[in-house]
Amino acid sequence: MITEQERQIAASCLDIAREAGASGARITLTKSTEDLIATLDGQIDKVTRCADRSLSIALFVDGRFGSFSTNKLEAAALKDFIFRAADTVRMLAPDSFRRLPDPSRLCTSARSGREMDIYDPSHEAVTPAARRRAALDAAVFGRIRSDEGIIPSDLAGGKEGVRLISEEGEYSDSDYDVLVLDSQGLECRHSETSFDYGVEVTVEDENGDKYSDYWWTASPRLADFDASACGLEAVRRACAQIGAGPAPSGKYNMVVSREVSSRLVTPLLNALNAYSIQQGNSFLVGSKDRQLFSEGLSIVDEPWRKGESGSKLFDSEGVATAEAPIVSDGAVRRYFVNTYMAGKLGEAPTVEDAIRPRVCGYPSPGLDAEALLQRCGSGILVTDFNGGNCNMTTGDFSYGIAGQIFENGRIVRPVSEMLVTGNFLELWKHLIAAGDDYRLCTTKLVGTLAFSDVDFSG
Amino acid sequence: MDNNRDLFGVSLAQLRSLVSEGLKGGSWCDLYFEQTSYNDLLLRDSVVASGGFHLDYGCGIRVLDGEKTGYAYSESTDYQSLLDAARAAAALAGKGGVFSASPAPERPADLYPVARSWDGVPKKELARWLERLEEKIRELEPRTLKVIALLSWSHSEVMMYNSLDSLTSDSRPLGNVTVTVIFSDGGARTEQRNVSRSYRCGAEMLSDTLLEELAGEAVSALDDSFAARRPKGGKMSVVMGAGASGILLHEAMGHAFEADFNRKGQSIFCDRMGSRICKKGINIIDDGTIPLNRGALRFDDEGVPGQKTYMVEDGVLTSYLHDRISAGWYGVAPTGNGRRESFRYNPIPRMRATYMESGSDGTLDDLIGSVRKGIYVDKFANGEVKIGEGDFTFYVNRGYLIENGRLTMPVKDINIIGNGPQALADIVAVAGDLKIDNSTWTCGKEQSVAVSCGIPSVLIKNLTVGGE
Numbered sequence: 001m002i003t004e005q006e007r008q009i010a011a012s013c014l015d016i017a018r019e020a021g022a023s024g025a026r027i028t029l030t031k032s033t034e035d036l037i038a039t040l041d042g043q044i045d046k047v048t049r050c051a052d053r054s055l056s057i058a059l060f061v062d063g064r065f066g067s068f069s070t071n072k073l074e075a076a077a078l079k080d081f082i083f084r085a086a087d088t089v090r091m092l093a094p095d096s097f098r099r100l101p102d103p104s105r106l107c108t109s110a111r112s113g114r115e116m117d118i119y120d121p122s123h124e125a126v127t128p129a130a131r132r133r134a135a136l137d138a139a140v141f142g143r144i145r146s147d148e149g150i151i152p153s154d155l156a157g158g159k160e161g162v163r164l165i166s167e168e169g170e171y172s173d174s175d176y177d178v179l180v181l182d183s184q185g186l187e188c189r190h191s192e193t194s195f196d197y198g199v200e201v202t203v204e205d206e207n208g209d210k211y212s213d214y215w216w217t218a219s220p221r222l223a224d225f226d227a228s229a230c231g232l233e234a235v236r237r238a239c240a241q242i243g244a245g246p247a248p249s250g251k252y253n254m255v256v257s258r259e260v261s262s263r264l265v266t267p268l269l270n271a272l273n274a275y276s277i278q279q280g281n282s283f284l285v286g287s288k289d290r291q292l293f294s295e296g297l298s299i300v301d302e303p304w305r306k307g308e309s310g311s312k313l314f315d316s317e318g319v320a321t322a323e324a325p326i327v328s329d330g331a332v333r334r335y336f337v338n339t340y341m342a343g344k345l346g347e348a349p350t351v352e353d354a355i356r357p358r359v360c361g362y363p364s365p366g367l368d369a370e371a372l373l374q375r376c377g378s379g380i381l382v383t384d385f386n387g388g389n390c391n392m393t394t395g396d397f398s399y400g401i402a403g404q405i406f407e408n409g410r411i412v413r414p415v416s417e418m419l420v421t422g423n424f425l426e427l428w429k430h431l432i433a434a435g436d437d438y439r440l441c442t443t444k445l446v447g448t449l450a451f452s453d454v455d456f457s458g
Numbered sequence: 459m460d461n462n463r464d465l466f467g468v469s470l471a472q473l474r475s476l477v478s479e480g481l482k483g484g485s486w487c488d489l490y491f492e493q494t495s496y497n498d499l500l501l502r503d504s505v506v507a508s509g510g511f512h513l514d515y516g517c518g519i520r521v522l523d524g525e526k527t528g529y530a531y532s533e534s535t536d537y538q539s540l541l542d543a544a545r546a547a548a549a550l551a552g553k554g555g556v557f558s559a560s561p562a563p564e565r566p567a568d569l570y571p572v573a574r575s576w577d578g579v580p581k582k583e584l585a586r587w588l589e590r591l592e593e594k595i596r597e598l599e600p601r602t603l604k605v606i607a608l609l610s611w612s613h614s615e616v617m618m619y620n621s622l623d624s625l626t627s628d629s630r631p632l633g634n635v636t637v638t639v640i641f642s643d644g645g646a647r648t649e650q651r652n653v654s655r656s657y658r659c660g661a662e663m664l665s666d667t668l669l670e671e672l673a674g675e676a677v678s679a680l681d682d683s684f685a686a687r688r689p690k691g692g693k694m695s696v697v698m699g700a701g702a703s704g705i706l707l708h709e710a711m712g713h714a715f716e717a718d719f720n721r722k723g724q725s726i727f728c729d730r731m732g733s734r735i736c737k738k739g740i741n742i743i744d745d746g747t748i749p750l751n752r753g754a755l756r757f758d759d760e761g762v763p764g765q766k767t768y769m770v771e772d773g774v775l776t777s778y779l780h781d782r783i784s785a786g787w788y789g790v791a792p793t794g795n796g797r798r799e800s801f802r803y804n805p806i807p808r809m810r811a812t813y814m815e816s817g818s819d820g821t822l823d824d825l826i827g828s829v830r831k832g833i834y835v836d837k838f839a840n841g842e843v844k845i846g847e848g849d850f851t852f853y854v855n856r857g858y859l860i861e862n863g864r865l866t867m868p869v870k871d872i873n874i875i876g877n878g879p880q881a882l883a884d885i886v887a888v889a890g891d892l893k894i895d896n897s898t899w900t901c902g903k904e905q906s907v908a909v910s911c912g913i914p915s916v917l918i919k920n921l922t923v924g925g926e
Binding site for chain 1: 499502503505506507508509510511512513514515516525526527528529530531532533543546547549550580581582585603604606638640642648649650688691692709722723724726802804839840841842843844845846847848849850851852853870871872873875876877922923924
């Protein structure tokens with residue numbers, strides 16, 4: 001955690017910046033630790049200890065702007081660093097839109113850093129032995145294989161003779177602490193802890209074909225951390241892909257599992273960023289207050305969800321966050337406009353990005369994957385994306401997928417080597433339903449999603 | 459530079475003491491010191507009004523017990539901090555080991571000579587080069603709406619020491635120019651182009667030639683891009699243009715040749731060593747010795763001299779890509795592929811410049827002329843592979859339909875998918891026009907490292923093309 005001495009070092013950088021001729025400055029001091037235990041096939045494979053700190057400075061000098069960072073925090077080194085930074089800024093072109101946020105917008109409520117209730121003090125007491133135990137307890141390799149390496153058929157989805165080839169698990173616990181100060185008197189702090197486990201398994205069927213898949217969990221609190229189901233879930237997912245191949249090309253209903261559905265939301269949020277809007281590098285230019293999507297699509301930013309990782313009281317400029325609609329009933333309600341872009345676009349500033357976006361359940365709350373499969377009847381359930389991209393100027397996308405064909409609401413067979421292709425503006429007009437079966441350990445709260453008339457090729 | 463001990467403030471006696479401490483927990487210990495300065499200038503809205511620099515400094519200490527790894531790092535190189543890191547890495551608590559002597563590694567050629575130091579060039583001159591680049595793009599193409607150009611350059615001083623009592627140093631420059639251009643047809647339609655170049659050299663890379671090259675590439679065949687549509691999807695023959703199509707080798711084959719995936723039994727190639735995996739005459743290489751190349755390394759991040767490694771010779775799989783761990787496990791010499799993003803990461807097998815040698819099946823036109831119905835692709839954005847299954851996907855920015863041996867409708871924004879071993883086996887023709895692509899390729903396997911790729915024009919039968 002950031003010490004009082006380190007806080008004073010950060011504060012002194014504001015004085016040095018002033019001495020170097022800066023009219024304004026913002027200091028961001030981050031500090032983190034992470035302990036990581038990796039396992040391979042149920043044995044400890046790697047032990048890693050990470051400890052980082054970094055000081056970033058945004059400098060406003062003579063109507064110009066630059067950003068700099070260093071991890072050398074000795075007083076003499078910092079003074080030299082900031083003076084050199086100021087000299088560099090003076091060589092850049094003036095930019096009248098660069099300024100610190102209006103003081104009235106700054107966060108004043110993040111004093112201790114623990115207001116969001118996602119810092120678990122018990123993290124400090126986790127011992128190396130406890131970490132090893134957590135990593136080894138989560139591994140399933142030695143527990144579910146026969147001597148010949150065979151997975152019991154009930155774990156392999158009824159398939160016989162499936163071998164578990166490898167299991168790579170990774171337990172980690174970490175803390176992260178950030179302090180933001182600026183020359184207008186801003187001081188805000190955010191602290192969080194995280195306990196994480198992720199596992200990837202490779203299985204081999206009777207034909208010698210390999211299939212791999214993964215699962216993970218995370219929690220800001222040790223008491224809520226439970227990795228016991230991860231290994232089995234990864235095995236289940238890998239076995240579910242055995243025998244996968246392409247389905248005939250055509251239009252299908254598409255249901256996207258909650259663990260990967262944010263892949264379809266992220267391009268929307270990126271396209272609403274003012275940098276993209278201002279540069280014309282967005283398929284949502286001119287979209288504000290226009291109904292562009294299905295009325296079933298509502299996205300709200302909820303940065304104050306206490307106890308959930310990702311929740312935060314301020315953005316990187318120190319601007320106070322607030323709950324706000326992003327898309328309501330299919331209409332775009334806001335761009336994400338930082339102080340700089342507000343000047344450039346002539347827009348009112350907001351927080352600079354979505355902090356804790358949530359896609360609201362539609363058409364009713366309480367829907368999960370099973371309910372969406374039933375509602376759609378038949379189609380393709382996407383459980384993983386493999387590569388692909390989105391053209392941000394047009395919204396055209398193409399992603400590789402793996403998943404399952406379903407008929408009459410029930411899984412029939414696995415598919416792979418298929419592509420889903422379309423345009424985001426069109427895709428979101430074809431939203432059938434949105435589940436609210438969120439995984440709280442993900443950054444964006446997006447449940448299972450269902451769309452109609454989606455192009456698949458294989 | 460013979461070593462960087464003064465820069466990092468450690469004596470040889472201290473290095474030996476730290477390694478001795480690490481060897482209490484394993485049979486191998488190595489130290490990786492790094493100081494990297496990263497600088498950038500951004501042109502946006504026709505002015506260079508944003509820039510900065512970033513400093514990173516520290517040392518990573520690794521202890522190995524067989525294939526097991528203990529790793530810790532310190533952002534300070536004072537002796538006590540390093541000793542704490544060595545003890546943390548030694549917490550792996552293996553059997554312990556001892557120093558052993560080895561011949562000093564050979565001194566590889568200087569692969570990245572700097573004719574003009576980045577630090578010696580006034581920022582205004584660098585900014586002016588970016589402004590001239592925009593002017594050239596606008597001159598060539600009046601439909602230019604926006605130009606965003608980022609010039610970045612970094613310099614890493616690294617020093618490596620290990621329990622073979624081997625001390626090596628490297629001084630690694632890297633310059634990058636990335637340009638995004640938004641074009642408008644005057645109506646509602648816009649097009650985006652991304653072009654980039656990256657070299658391990660000094661500011662001499664910012665030549666008029668490079669400026670013309672980037673501007674020309676940014677605006678080339680723009681009418682076709684506005685006219686491009688998605689083709690009807692399905693399985694078809696695909697002609698890959700020379701150069702950037704090398705992403706196919708990187709994603710679909712190169713990762714599966716990385717020895718860690720094979721050691722763990724995860725790669726689809728783990729039991730194929732010595733087997734024929736593609737047609738005779740095909741050679742696939744991973745090369746750290748191409749001068750000025752983004753993937754060039756005089757020494758890898760384990761202190762192993764840079765090498766040129768044939769993975770496939772005459773169609774037969776002959777070598778995986780090894781770091782010291784996998785080399786020890788397989789009982790072969792390391793291939794110089796132990797790489798890491800920074801001192802914060804332990805090294806793992808990674809590619810450098812991955813390419814296929816030129817073949818003898820004629821020219822690009824010959825390949826296109828042999829296809830009745832298919833697709834020609836020449837611009838890619840990115841790719842991804844599932845190591846176990848070998849399934850890969852890569853995204854095509856630009857290409858053309860091939861109908862009866864001729865290029866017809868321009869296509870864009872599609873994916874091509876396939877299976878690595880199958881795609882290799884399905885290469886039916888290789889032209890003699892190998893081209894290394896010098897764009898800013900970055901591989902993201904656990905950590906980000908700079909790589910490059912290349913390929914001659916090749917014809918592959920039966921790849922799946924996404925479309926309407």
